[in-house]
Amino acid sequence: MAAELTYRPWRDGDDLELIQIWGDPATPQAHVDRTMLRPDSEEPWARTMVAEDQGVPIAAATLFASTLHPDRLWCFAEVARDHRRHGIATELVRRLRAEVPAGGPQELKSRYTEEGADAAAASGFAASLGQHPIMRSRAVVIEPGGMKLPNFSEDGLTLDESATGSVELTRLVVDFYNAVHGWDRSEMTLGRAQTMLLAESTGAKGAVVLRDKPQPAGGRIQAFAVSYEPDRVDAPADVLVGWDPALAEDDAREAVFGLLAMLAHQYPVKVEVDDAMTALVEVVDGLVAARQATVITTTRIVATA
Secondary structure, eight states, rough: OHHHHHHHOOOTTTTHHHHHHSSSSSHHHHHHHHGGGGOEEEEEEEEEEEEEEEEEEEEEEEEESSSSSSSEEEEEEEEOOOOOSSSSHHHHHHHHHHHOOOOOOOEEEEEEESSSHHHHHHHHHHHHHHHHHEEEEEEEOOOOTSSSOOOOOOOOEEEEOOOTTTTHHHHHHHHHHTTTOOOOOOOHHEEEEEEIIIGGGTEEEEEEESSSSSSSTTTOOOEEEEEOSSSSTTEEEEEEEEEETTTHHHHHHHHHHHHHHTTTTTSEEEEETTTTTTTHHHHHHHHHHTTTTEEEEEEEEEEEO
């Protein structure tokens, strides 16, 4: 079937036509991934190609570079259900790879969720491209009231609100992000942290920080949490949790536990946990085992190298 199709670059309006053909996404992550489809550009580099059957768009794929993670190209492809298993996505990616500049990154990375009807097909397609798992990421809801609260004191541990524009917080977010992305090297900067994680346009509502002692006494931030607007009014708050990567492992785990205990004292919260976030993983795994937290989705990130 692939030989009967025509292939062309992305153009305005393709997203609306493809959504009508594809129908609803299988998972919330698939909905987000469809936004990867974009017009061609040079800075940053991006190419998107569409497959048509008798003039009707039925599939699309994209490769694009990231200034934040410069070593790999993001790869995303989707094909209408009644056209799958005919090599269309493979052909789209082959054509796109032929356009990758020689001096830029050549390796591909993709992601898919283990939940949903398309997981097996996505895993098989990734393997056919020579991709292998490099990271597991989980969305976890922590239920309220199940964690022991930390002991605060006037000259010891304190919990403070922080402006998301705070230079102190932004620097720690940068250090944390780069520290936990050794598996996909990142070049987070103060400006990018604000634009991508902390600015109001990201949905960030506020931040709290856990200090080893009050700030006027020279207290340093041990852990931080940035809250975001949830997808639904009745959904748990989305929270980015991080810590000072200079902390010893036990201290980092203790700081994360104490901060999460405060965040989830009265209301549930949702956190994203990469396996590289070891302090958070240990806390969350314990809560899941104790049935005080629930894994909502599991995303596999795969790459060719």
